[in-house]
Amino acid sequence: MEHADLVATSEGNPSHSVPDPQRKGFLLNAPVLLLAEHILGSIPLWEVKSKNRKEGLREKEVLREVYYRGELRKIPLVIYASGDLGLPNSVDLELFRGFERWALSQLERKKVLDPIVRISGAEILQAAGKEPSGAAYAEVDRFFLRMAGTMISAGRTKTEVGEGIRGNGPLNRKRLRSNKGIVFKIFGTVVLPGQPNKKGEMVDKYEVELAPWYRDSLLMGNCFVIDHSLFTGMKGSLSKLLHQLLHNLFYLGKGHAEQRYSDLVGYWQIKRYMAKSKVMEQFAEAHRELLKRGFLEHWQIVPVGVREQKDFLFIWDAGSAWWKTEAQLPELQAKYELGEPHHRDSDPVIDPFLTALPEPSTGAAMTSATDTNSAARLLDEIISLSGRRKDPDVWEKWWKRAIAAVPHPRIWLRIGEVKERKARGERINMGSYLAKLIKIEAKGLGVPWAEDENRST
Structure with missing residues (x-):
């Protein structure tokens, strides 16, 4: 059998294993735990930040995996970008983690999270673990503008081929179907510092209107537990995106996760390779960082399909760091009084993206x-x-x-x-x-x- 058909595994490659003393050292570092809202956390929203990409991608189709009525379902969603700013990237994910950390601190202090929150650039950078600078503040501006313009469409997918786009090779572009879709946002209106708000008042902080579905879900405690110190300690964009994705997949698989390489290429807008060695190299840093910090226990890359259908199946098993943070959910929900009567509206929280599920x-x-x-x-x-x-x-x-x-x-x-x-x-x-x-x-x-x-x- 040719080498290209062999499975890649963390156990079979010494360079992807970590000595016990080094791993223990990372686990002894005191974690900074935060709660990340679950519905948004289950959507492959983010992509790799690329310096070479001149114009941001305007839309992409993803699959959201969720348990619904006792079954694991894959819901097709289309993510629409905020104009030329493109889709949210790994830097935006870092800032969003900081935003959620700040929101929790406000909730703990005030016992309430208003529909419209006010946050300064310095506050979000500090919460995200980033040093303040001119470039950093510019990133914060782009983050809020990009998140305000990003829309998620349920019940509308790129599955029909447009006329006149067939070439000699495979199809290279698709158009959206004309069937109805429901579009949701994460942030509503965002007012930047120095701009007038709806009342005509000049604001000195970012005024951010939270989408009702997001705010309600967070206040009900529908969350993942994230070790923020582990997250910020990683350097690679793929490391952070994989960390984000695996939180949902480990939740669904009770510590076990699988995903096709072709899906990851589409979700994160990364280059696709056909050789196993190249795929291993592409994910080497991400796997190394997650193993090093105990978030992963084991990984494999299994070749699947043949010829034009050739693909790779990634298989991951959660490490002790994930299990430890997952066990803290009830304690953190109690700490922030999430799910308590004073945080509940008269109507139960409804997952808006389940509207994309087909009839039985x-x-x-x-x-x-x-x-x-x-x-x-x-x-x-x-x-x-x-x-x-x-x-x-x-x-x-x-x-x-x-x-x-x-x-x-x-x-x-x-x-x-x-x-x-x-x-x-x-x-x-x-x-x-x-x-x-x-x-x-x-x-x-x-x-x-x-x-x-x-x-x-």
């Missing part, structure tokens, strides 16, 4: 189609990995049944394990060894046929 029948059909495509990709990968078999028809039939019974992420994880063992030089029959692992998975799930240890595979 449509959703079931979409899920069925997705499962079919996923099963086909898995079967193709397994047959390729297994090589020649004595009875290929029986072998394929067995795997179709296994793929229907065992969650696909677990099978991909085991494929990665098998490839890793082979890469280390272990003498194993990859197909048979994988079948053995999947039989164990199926048995653990209580699948009847897996109980028969003598069944031929």
Whole structure:
């Protein structure tokens, strides 16, 4: 098997592991815990800040993963930029973390968070852990203008191809469908210092109107716990974006997370590579920083698909730093009195972006189609990995049944394990060894046929 098909893993690469004393040193640093609102935190809003990008991206399509009525659903959203300022980037994420930290301090002191808040540039920079300077204050101006103009559309996706945009190669541009969508904002009106507000008064601080859905969700305690000292201690843009993304994915997966490389490329507007070595290099700093600080325990990159459909599946497991912060949620909710009656309105908080979910029948059909495509990709990968078999028809039939019974992420994880063992030089029959692992998975799930240890595979 060629090197390009081998799984990349934090365990198999010494350069991606951290000596215990160094890791303990970071964990001994006193964390600065803050609460980040959950709904916005589950949306891949931010992108990498690029010095080479002359004009900011005007819109992008993302998938928001959320549990809804007991099911993990992927909600399509379109993020619209604030004109030429482009979409919010990793620097804006740093400032937004500072804004939320400042808002919590106001809530603790005043016991209330007004719909319109007043904050100075010095206050947000201090809360974000940034040194004040002319350039920093200019970034704060751009942050508030960019956030005020950013809109998130639910129920409207870029899935239809516009006329006259087909070339000799793949499609390179898409247009929005004409179906109705509902647009939401994060900040409403923002007034910069030195400008008049609605009352005609000149303001000496930023006046920021919070979107009702965001403010209500925060006051109800619908939040993640973020170790702000860990976040600000990282240097790379990808490190901070990955830290943001994994908070939601670890929440959904109870410490386990998976994401396709192609999704990350679209979310963060980063260059896409086809070689595993390049993908590893691209994420090396981010993985190194998150491992170093105990936020990650383990990661893998598993090749999936073939030819034009070639992709990589990232697999992560949470480290002790994430588990420790996650356990602090009830204590912090009590500290800021979030969810208490005096913070509640008469109506319950409604997640506005759930309006993008399809009707149950449509959703079931979409899920069925997705499962079919996923099963086909898995079967193709397994047959390729297994090589020649004595009875290929029986072998394929067995795997179709296994793929229907065992969650696909677990099978991909085991494929990665098998490839890793082979890469280390272990003498194993990859197909048979994988079948053995999947039989164990199926048995653990209580699948009847897996109980028969003598069944031929």
